[in-house]
Amino acid sequence: MVAYGFGDPLLTSGNAQIDRIVAEGARRLLARAAESYAVNLEILLPRIRSAVEKYLLKANPGASEKEVVGFIDELQADDLCLIVACEQGNQNAWNDLVARFSATVRSAARSSSSNEDAAEDISQSIWAELYGLRTRADGKPASKLAYYSGRGSLAGWLRAVVAQLAVDQHRKQSRMVQTEQDEDFDRFSTQERVHATASVHLEQSIANKFVGAELQKALAKSFEGLPDEDRLLVKLYYFDGLKLREVGSVLGVHEATASRRLTKIHSELRKKVEGVLFEQGWGRAEIDRAFTEVGIDLETDIETLVTTEAAVEDKAGK
């Protein structure tokens, strides 16, 4: 169970204080909703309470009342009421949900599939999942709707549900067919696997060849010591192959900010790698020479790598 804001006078009274804040926030949320679909406070309270615990108090147990109030007031009132009403079996709410978001679901399904049939299958599966095919202990359908908190938009949540379902379906098919390449999921596999297969062999030879193989190890070790946000940036840029603009979009920062941060990461990594090597008994001259050699060799071999990759991709394309 989550420990509530000890140290903050507003939350030291424990659950009762939180309940009061949540109840007041729920009333405001209902007042904000343009269409409440007859959702009452009693139904809404556990939902909001759950969201506050999950997204606010879990990571920040010392959150103040102001933060809790702000969190609740930022919830998507209309979307949350619609989903809660659907979960309660309100037919009007279901009609509205399907009417408003079927296009969103279809487009999300298309983006995860390469053909219209597969997209249609995923769309239908989503609505079934949302409705709930299984039954819970209380006799109500076990619907995915229960997981919508109202923190993000309903459209975004539906897209995420579709994407996850597509991943699950892909995994199931992969296990059944035992194939690595599935044209329904080429976004996550085809190109990257071809790229990776070609790369790994060549990189292995490069790593063996380099005097600076130790340098690569030190870099890997240093990388693990970076802050999470920096590691994510590096993973997105170097491992996932995103452009800086795309990295910025994921991290919620401007492209230029991402670029500056990457430059800073380079310099931090350089210091960390040098520190690791110093610990291993390397001298300054050795470190500088190793960096220089690695730089020259990698630059040369990357040209070969690019040429080889192009040849492999051409072959795969044929």
Place this chain on the structure above:
Amino acid sequence: MKEYKDKEIDLMLRSLGRQGQDPSIQEAEDRTSHLDADELSSYAEGALPLATRNLYTAHLADCVTCRKLVTQLSFSAGGATTIAGQPKVSEPGKSFWQQVAVLLSPRVLRYTLPVLALLAVVTISFVALRQSGDSDLVALGPRTVPVITNERTIDESASEALTSDPGTKVEAVETPKEQRTASPKTVASKPVDSAKDAQSPPPADSQQPAYAPEPVATAAPTAPSKRDERNEDLAQKEELRRDSVRDSETETVRRREVTQRRPSSPRSPSVGESARGGRVTEADQSSVETNKTQGAPATRTVAGTRFHRQGNAWVDAAYQPSMPVVNVQRGSEQFRALVADEPRIRTIAAELEGEVVVVSQKKAYRIR
């Protein structure tokens, strides 16, 4: 040096990224706990509290599956539901003002503002150039369609008004006319009617336009007296030329009337002529006649120096085009130094408004 080092780290990270691709995928396949749809979408939309976001960031840095989903969702959220190769899906519940707010968001404005600024600069430049071109056309208008009056054209009259140097006037402006007529002298005497033909021709240095306009009350700078200096201020010339053209039309009408009267009535001395004790030249006579129309003297004598009005300027009768000209601004340090040496010039500058060209010690001073 630092950049070179960064380049090495960059190359090594690329290499590490390629090596780590397969293990990452394997790691993701084996991972049992992933972010749920609500967490993924909230992260992608940036709707999470900072502390919670940091928790999920740590997960995303290690989980390739969740990272790819978040990337996909971020693109969808940022791309306004437009999926590559698919028709645009309308986002429900977005009001007009919300759409306007999106258009005015910093993300959009950072691209549109420079473009708008560039467009504004181009537009202003275009308008300015157009206006400049229009003024050129206005100035050239009478030249292309001249109005012929008593063998003189408006264009010629205007040119004379501009040409403060009598010596260069004929040479500079009347050249086309010379090709059609006998000689510059003929041209110079053309404005004068038949009654004036009996008079002796005026000296060359006294030739001046007979239609000098009233000097501007605000002492605006006028056209310079030397031909090579006319290019210094084109706009000023254009303005003066327009004024001259307008005045020449008035002059033409007046001349017609005079020409019709002259045969029956002999020339009578004018007010200006009598004021100078009969020492008037033919050009002065024209000036005097202009005075009748405009009510302003064309020749004045101040501090013992005689000045002719040429355009908006008063020019010393002793002025020669070959003289070096020094520009002096009234009230400037240079002006104070000049009048300290030549108190006569102080009186002249005080008496005569507007631009004054005065000769002192074989040197011309253009006082503005």
